[in-house]
Amino acid sequence: MNNDDNYGNNVPQIVAFCCNWCSYAGADAAGTSRLQTKPHFRIIRTMCSSRVEPDLIMEAFRKGAWGVLILGCHPGDCHYKNGNYKTDRRIRLLRKTLAQFGIEPERLRLDWVSASEGARFTRIVDETIEAVQKLGPLNLAVPCEVIHE
Amino acid sequence: MTRIRPNYEDRVSAEKPEETIYERWVGGLLRYIDEEKNMRIGVYVCHCGGNISEVVDVKKVAALMGEQADVTLARDYEHMCSEAGQKIVLDDIAEHNLDRIVIAACSPQFHEKTFRATLVKAGLNPYMLEIANIREQCSWPHFDYPDYATLKAKDLTNIAVAKVRLDEPLGSKAIPIGKRVLVIGGGIAGIQASLDLGDAGFQVYLVEKEPSIGGKMAQLSRTFPTEDCSACILSPKMADVPANSNITMLTNSEVVSINGYVGNFEATIHEKPRYVDVDKCVTCRVCEEKCPVKVPDEFQEGMKNRKAIYVPFDFAVPYRHLIDESVCLRLTKGGEVCGLCQKVCPHDAVDFNQQPRTHEIVVDTIIVATGYDVFDARLKKAYGFGKYENVINGLQMERIISCDAEGKPLRDIGKRIAFIQCVGSRDEQVGNEYCSRICCMYATKLSQLLKRADPSREVYVFYTDLRSFGKGFEEYYKRAQDTGVKFVRGRPAELTEDRKTKKITIKVEDTLSRQMLESEFDLVVLSTGMVPSQGTESISKILRLNKSPDGFLREAHPKFKPVDTLQEGVFVAGTVQGPKDIPDTVAQASAAASRAIRLMNQGELEAEPITAQINEDLCGACGTCVSVCPYDALKLVEKEEKKVAECNEVLCKGCGSCAGACPTGAAQQKHFKTTMIRAMLDAALGVDATPGKEA
Ligand code: FES
Numbered sequence: 001m002n003n004d005d006n007y008g009n010n011v012p013q014i015v016a017f018c019c020n021w022c023s024y025a026g027a028d029a030a031g032t033s034r035l036q037t038k039p040h041f042r043i044i045r046t047m048c049s050s051r052v053e054p055d056l057i058m059e060a061f062r063k064g065a066w067g068v069l070i071l072g073c074h075p076g077d078c079h080y081k082n083g084n085y086k087t088d089r090r091i092r093l094l095r096k097t098l099a100q101f102g103i104e105p106e107r108l109r110l111d112w113v114s115a116s117e118g119a120r121f122t123r124i125v126d127e128t129i130e131a132v133q134k135l136g137p138l139n140l141a142v143p144c145e146v147i148h149e
Numbered sequence: 150m151t152r153i154r155p156n157y158e159d160r161v162s163a164e165k166p167e168e169t170i171y172e173r174w175v176g177g178l179l180r181y182i183d184e185e186k187n188m189r190i191g192v193y194v195c196h197c198g199g200n201i202s203e204v205v206d207v208k209k210v211a212a213l214m215g216e217q218a219d220v221t222l223a224r225d226y227e228h229m230c231s232e233a234g235q236k237i238v239l240d241d242i243a244e245h246n247l248d249r250i251v252i253a254a255c256s257p258q259f260h261e262k263t264f265r266a267t268l269v270k271a272g273l274n275p276y277m278l279e280i281a282n283i284r285e286q287c288s289w290p291h292f293d294y295p296d297y298a299t300l301k302a303k304d305l306t307n308i309a310v311a312k313v314r315l316d317e318p319l320g321s322k323a324i325p326i327g328k329r330v331l332v333i334g335g336g337i338a339g340i341q342a343s344l345d346l347g348d349a350g351f352q353v354y355l356v357e358k359e360p361s362i363g364g365k366m367a368q369l370s371r372t373f374p375t376e377d378c379s380a381c382i383l384s385p386k387m388a389d390v391p392a393n394s395n396i397t398m399l400t401n402s403e404v405v406s407i408n409g410y411v412g413n414f415e416a417t418i419h420e421k422p423r424y425v426d427v428d429k430c431v432t433c434r435v436c437e438e439k440c441p442v443k444v445p446d447e448f449q450e451g452m453k454n455r456k457a458i459y460v461p462f463d464f465a466v467p468y469r470h471l472i473d474e475s476v477c478l479r480l481t482k483g484g485e486v487c488g489l490c491q492k493v494c495p496h497d498a499v500d501f502n503q504q505p506r507t508h509e510i511v512v513d514t515i516i517v518a519t520g521y522d523v524f525d526a527r528l529k530k531a532y533g534f535g536k537y538e539n540v541i542n543g544l545q546m547e548r549i550i551s552c553d554a555e556g557k558p559l560r561d562i563g564k565r566i567a568f569i570q571c572v573g574s575r576d577e578q579v580g581n582e583y584c585s586r587i588c589c590m591y592a593t594k595l596s597q598l599l600k601r602a603d604p605s606r607e608v609y610v611f612y613t614d615l616r617s618f619g620k621g622f623e624e625y626y627k628r629a630q631d632t633g634v635k636f637v638r639g640r641p642a643e644l645t646e647d648r649k650t651k652k653i654t655i656k657v658e659d660t661l662s663r664q665m666l667e668s669e670f671d672l673v674v675l676s677t678g679m680v681p682s683q684g685t686e687s688i689s690k691i692l693r694l695n696k697s698p699d700g701f702l703r704e705a706h707p708k709f710k711p712v713d714t715l716q717e718g719v720f721v722a723g724t725v726q727g728p729k730d731i732p733d734t735v736a737q738a739s740a741a742a743s744r745a746i747r748l749m750n751q752g753e754l755e756a757e758p759i760t761a762q763i764n765e766d767l768c769g770a771c772g773t774c775v776s777v778c779p780y781d782a783l784k785l786v787e788k789e790e791k792k793v794a795e796c797n798e799v800l801c802k803g804c805g806s807c808a809g810a811c812p813t814g815a816a817q818q819k820h821f822k823t824t825m826i827r828a829m830l831d832a833a834l835g836v837d838a839t840p841g842k843e844a
Contacts, residue, residue: 015833028256031285039291039301042308042833043282045257046821047759050777051805056826063834079715080804081693081779090809122290 012132014041015060016069016125019049021079022114023071029118037122038129041069048072049110050083054094057108058101061140067107067132069125074112084112102140106131189221190313191247192306193238195229195254197284204288206299210253213303217310221245230260235267242271249273249313253281253306274318276758276820279309304833311832315825321758324799326412327513328352328749333404333688334518336364337731338723340386341738342516342745347395349746354510355390356418357400358684361465363387364520368448368544370551372731373594374625378552384464391466399508400467403684407515407691410800411718412754414512422503423471424480425458429498430469432460436490436499437470444476450545452558458490458499463556470498514718514745517692517702518738519684521724524573524581524677532572532675537646539563539653539670542572542677543588546595550602563671566599567655568592569641570612574678574728583699585678585728589616590625592676597629608634609670611641611657619730637666644673679728692719693779701727712741720744759803759820761796767815768793774807774816783807783816 018024024045030037046052049072060068070091072084091110098105109128113121192214196202207225215223222245228234229252241247250273252264257280265275283302291298328351332339335357343355355362367387369379390396402420409415442457449455457477458470474480478487479501491499526534526542534540541549551557570592574585589612596608615636617626630636641657653673657666681700689696694714695703702721705713712720720741723734748754761774761783770792775783782800785792794816796807805818814823830836 013834015830025258028258028282028285031256031289034289034292036293037290039287039294039297042301042304043286044308044826044829044833046805046826047818048804048806051809051818051821053809053811053823056823056830059827060830060834063830063836065834076695080802080806081695083779083804083806086777086806086810 011040012066012129013064014067014069014125014129014132015065016041016043016071017049017052017056018043018045018071018113019073019079019083020045020047022073022077023049023112023121025115026071026113026117026121029116030121031118033118035118035122037125040129041125048078048080048083049087050078050080052087054090054097057094061103061107061138064138066135066138067109067128069128070108070110071113071121071124072110074114077114103138104135107135107138188219188249188314189245189247190219190249190251190310191238191241191245192217192220192223192251192310193229193234193253194223194225194283194302194306195234195252196225196227197255197288198228201254201284201288201302204292204295204298205283205302206295207302209299210283210303210306214251214306214310217307219314220310221247229254230263235263238264238267239271242268242273249277249316251279251281251306251309251313253283253302253309255284256280256282256286274320276319277313277316279313279316281306281309304835308829308832311828312825315822315828316820319758319819321760322756322798323753324410324412324756325753326749326751329510329512330354330514330516330745330749331356331404331414331416331510331512332516332518334364334520334684334723334725335359335362335390335398335400336518336520336723337366337383337386338518338520338725338734338738339364339516340390341735342518342722342742343396344386344389344393345739345742346745347393349742351395351746351749353396354418354512355396355398356402356404357398358403359461360401360423360471361461361467362390362398362400363462363464363466365523365544366731367462367464368450368547368551370547371594371598373590374619374621376594376598380464380552387464387466398467401471402508404688404691409511411748412513414515414718416510416512416515418508418510420506420508422474422505423469424474424477424499424501424503425470425472426498426500427467427469429496431496432468432470433495434460435493435495439489439493441487441489442476442478444473449558450542450548452545452548452560463553472499513749514720515692516720516722516738516741516745517688517694517714517725518722518741519688519725520682521679521728522682524579524585524680526572526675526677528579529572529576529675531643532569532673533644533646534675537644537651537653537673539646539651540644540673540675542675543591543595544677546674547591550595550598562599564603564605565607565668565670566596566609566672566674567653567668567670568596568608568610568674568676569655570610570676571640572675572677573680575613581678581680581699583728584616586616587728587730588676588678590619590622590730592674593617593626593629593634595674596634597632600629600632600634604633609668610634610636611639611655612636613638613640619732639666679724682725685725692716694719697727699727701725712737712744718745718748756799757801757803759818760798760801761803761805761807762817762819763794763796764815764817765791765793767813769813769815770794771812773810773812777806777810779804779806
C-alpha cells in the first residue's frame with residue numbers, strides 16, 4: 001500500500017479479512033450498488049472467518065497495518081455451521097492480548113456482514129478507517145520480532 | 150500495454166509427479182510445475198467495457214504489473230470474459246508457456262469458474278489462477294478517488310500475483326455415488342418424492358414414524374380452491390407406494406442416527422413392533438370389536454374413540470391392524486391379562502412377543518420431508534382452546550365435515566359459526582412472526598362449505614389480512630363472499646364462554662368500520678397455523694441441518710437452491726422448509742427428487758479440492774483440530790508409532806477452521822495456506838516480498 005497518494009500522506013492502511021460466503025459477497029454488494037467508501041483498505045478473502053488465526057492478525061500489525069478488520073457471516077449463518085462462533089471467541093481473547101503489546105484494541109474489529117448488506121459493509125469499513133485515523137499509525141511498544149515469535 | 154519477457158527454457162515438465170495422494174486429478178493437470186524452475190505468470194487487466202477503465206487507469210496497472218518479478222506478460226483488454234478475451238489467454242499460455250494466470254476484473258463470484266475452465270482447456274491446473282476484484286472493490290466503490298482507485302487496483306492485482314506465485318495444483322478424490330435414496334417422512338411430500346424417484350428407477354427407502362403413510366393431508370376434508378375430496382386424490386397415490394417395486398416402505402419407524410456423507414450415508418432406523426403380523430392379518434376387524442380399551446382417536450383429532458388394537462384410518466397404507474402398546478392391557482400389565490384380540494383373531498395374526506427391529510441401510514442421498522405440526526392453540530390462552538368445549542381448531546373442523554360420511558365424528562355445530570384467523574401465526578406473543586400461508590384459504594374453504602351445506606347458517610371469518618395469493622385463490626375468496634360468508638377485519642382479543650349454554654362470545658373491533666362488535670356463536674374455529682414438527686427438530690440434529698429463525702429448515706439459497714441444504718446430498722421437501730400448501734409441497738417434492746437424481750446420475754462426484762492437509766512432522770496430536778472441525782473430518786490416528794491427526798478429504802468441506810486453530814501450523818488449508826495468506830498480507834501492506842528479498 002502506498003502512503004504518498006494525492007489525498008495526504010499518512011493514510012491509514014486497513015487489512016480486511018472477509019469470508020467467502022457472506023462478508024465478501026457483502027463487499028461485492030456494496031460495490032454493485034455503487035456505495036462509496038474510503039479506499040484505504042485491502043480485502044483478503046478466506047473461505048471462512050475461522051481460518052484467520054491470531055498469528056496472521058499480529059503479522060498484519062507487525063507489517064504496518066493501522067487496523068485489522070475481520071468480517072464473517074452473522075451468528076448462525078456461517079456456511080460451515082459454526083465457524084464464526086470460533087472466530088468470535090478467538091478475537092475476544094486476542095483483543096485482551098493486544099493491549100499488552102501496546103496495540104490499542106480498537107484497531108481490531110470483528111463484525112458480521114451478510115451477502116445482502118452492502119450498506120452495512122460500507123458503514124463498518126468507514127467507521128473503522130475513521131477510528132484508526134484518530135489513533136494514527138501504529139507505534140509498537142514491543143519490538144516486532146517479539147510479536148512475531 | 151503488453152510487456153513480454155524473453156522466453157526462458159521450458160519450465161514446465163510434462164509429467165505428473167509420481168507420488169500423488171490423489172486418486173484422480175481434476176482435469177487439466179497434465180503439466181506439473183517444477184519448483185526449481187522460474188515461474189511464468191500472465192496478468193490480464195480487464196476494462197469491463199468501461200466499468201473499470203472509466204475509473205481505473207487499466208493501462209497503467211498493466212504496465213506496473215509487467216515490471217513485477219515472475220510476471221512474464223501483462224495485458225489489458227476490453228472484455229476478458231468474452232470468447233475473444235479467453236482466446237487471448239489460451240494463445241498466450243501456448244505461446245509464452247505461462248503457468249499461472251492472474252485476471253484483474255470483476256468479483257470471482259462471477260467468472261472464477263469461467264477462467265478455471267479456460268486454464269483446463271489450456272492444459273493447466275484450474276487452481277493456478279487468481280482473480281483480482283478491481284471492479285466491485287475499486288472502480289465502483291471509489292469512483293470519487295480515481296487516482297487512488299488505480300493505485301488500489303495495482304495493489305489488489307499485486308496481492309493476486311503474490312498469491313498465484315505460491316498456488317499449487319489441486320486435485321480431488323472422486324466419490325462414487327449410487328442410486329439409493331432415503332426419504333424421511335411419508336406425508337404427501339415424502340410420497341411424491343418417493344414415487345418420482347421410484348419411477349425413475351432409483352431405490353427408495355421411505356420412513357414414516359406413524360403406522361400409516363399419508364400425513365396431514367389424509368385428514369383434510371377437501372382441498373382449496375378446487376374442493377377435491379382430499380382422501381380421494383391422496384389414497385391412490387398412497388396405494389402406489391407399496392405397489393412400486395423400487396420403494397421399500399418402513400412405517401412405525403424412526404431414523405435414529407445418520408453418519409457419513411453424500412454417496413455413503415449410513416442410517417439406522419428403529420421400527421416399533423405392531424404386535425400384529427402384517428402378512429397374516431386381513432383386517433377383518435373382528436379383534437377391534439372385542440377389544441375393551443377405548444382411547445381418543447388421533448386421526449379424528451380426539452373427537453372420536455378408537456380401540457387399543459386398531460387400523461389408523463380407512464385408507465391407511467399399510468391397511469393392517471396394530472396394537473397401541475401404551476394402552477393395551479396385556480402389553481401394559483403383562484402376564485395373561487386380556488388377550489381377547491389374540492383369542493378371536495381367525496388368522497392367528499396377533500403376536501404379543503414381537504420385538505422392535507433395527508434396520509441399517511446405506512444410501513447416497515436423503516430427502517427430508519418431516520412436515521409440520523399444528524400450532525397448539527392452548528398457548529393462546531385468551532381463546533380458551535382446550536377449556537371451552539365449543540372452541541375447536543381448523544383440523545378438527547376438517548374432520549367434522551370430512552367426506553367420509555360414516556366414519557367422521559358427529560358433532561352438533563349449530564347455526565352461528567365463527568373463524569378466527571392467524572392463531573399462532575403473525576403473532577409475536579407466541580413467538581411466531583411468520584405467516585402460515587394456508588389458514589386464510591382453508592378458512593375460506595371451510596366457511597363456504599358450511600354455508601353452502603346449510604344456507605340458514607351464519608358464518609363469520611375474523612381476519613387480520615386476507616391473503617389469497619395463489620392460482621384461483623382470489624376467485625375462490627370472491628365465491629365465499631358471494632355464498633354469504635361474512636368477512637370481518639379484526640383480531641378478537643378474548644373469547645368468553647356462557648357457563649350454561651356453552652356459547653362463545655366474541656368481542657372485536659372491526660378495523661374497517663371502526664366499530665366494536667360483540668356477538669355470540671355456537672362454535673368458534675381457530676385457524677391454527679403451522680409450526681415445525683417435532684420430527685424436524687430431531688432430524689435437524691441428526692443431520693446437522695441449519696434452521697431459519699422461524700424454526701423450519703433452511704434451504705441452501707432462498708432463490709436458486711430452494712430444495713438443497715448446505716449438507717451436500719440432503720434435500721428438503723414440503724412444509725419442513727416452511728409453511729406451504731399442497732401444490733407447492735408437491736412441486737417442491739418433485740424438485741427435491743430431481744435434484745437428488747441430478748446428483749446420483751453423475752455416477753461419481755468431485756470432492757471439494759480445497760481441503761485440510763496435515764503436516765505429520767509438525768503435528769503433536771493435541772487434538773485441537775479434531776475438536777474444532779464441524780464435519781468430524783479430522784481424527785487422531787496411530788501412524789508409524791506416532792500419533793497424528795488425519796483428514797478425511799471426503800468429509801472435509803474446506804472451511805479452514807483447523808488451520809486457524811492449529812498451534813503448530815501442522816494443519817493447513819490447501820489453497821489458503823498460511824504462507825499464501827502471509828504473502829498476500831505482504832503485498833497488501835507494501836512489504837517487498839519478491840522471492841529471495843524478504844528479510
Ligand atoms: S463462512 Fe462466513 S464466517 Fe464462516
